[in-house]
Amino acid sequence: MERAMQDVIKVHCFGCGALNERGLQIKSYWEGDEVVCRWQPQPHHIGYPGILYGGMIASIVDCHCLWTATAHAYRRAGEKMREGDTRHLYVTAALKVNYRKPMPIERPVELRARLVEFAEKKISVACDVLSGGALAADAEVVAVRVPAGPAPATRA
């Protein structure tokens, strides 16, 4: 099986960094033209008792959509992600989540993200959030490219 993107380019981010021991450590994979993440919440990640916290949904959506942007940037460039490679970095300019149904805390959630718009400096990504196979939320993220070169805010 292909390695998760976050196990190739290892970062410190709370949501997606393999190097953040106290983080959520989401994992994203290509599936056709979509980028998919399955994540099991922990019992304390509740909003109301028994129900997954909306902020946690926003968090994993944010990270997963940035990785979707990065994955598309690599694919467009005809390149593969490589360890330590930080040429295609993005940050979130805008995040919007519509919450449709409560998601039981014991169920894994599935994120399915797809490209909406691709420009050199800005990528828009749409993401469905499923729980038990049903659409429970949908989201959109606008990701903007981080200029190349060493910066205080690099991922490495």
Place this chain on the structure above:
Amino acid sequence: MERAMQDVIKVHCFGCGALNERGLQIKSYWEGDEVVCRWQPQPHHIGYPGILYGGMIASIVDCHCLWTATAHAYRRAGEKMREGDTRHLYVTAALKVNYRKPMPIERPVELRARLVEFAEKKISVACDVLSGGALAADAEVVAVRVPAGPAPATRA
């Protein structure tokens, strides 16, 4: 000094629950017509090294805006929040965050939320996110009322 809203009505939510030992435990207070929260991120709450994680910003905004909705519902009803009182409950229908500037992880963030629209079943709240006194993000939350009566998703 007035008690924080979350220390009057104690809930289990990861973002705002006084009863969630592993949560973020934000605290919200009236200041005039605004509801304000100041929160110190922990060192592992980073997106990029040194920079506060955007998902964490979305999380605290989500909770703080729901408390702002709840606070306005009590104020409109001419009532005060009381321990164990869950008559004015809200959940998030939509969350939108615009990220404008990176926020250094060592600085507290300040959330200032205000009412945009108040209807019986739906409240819109706008929220500014400040870091070092400067606007670093802005957000809008649509909160919908939870029907009264015992429910699996109650806060208590």
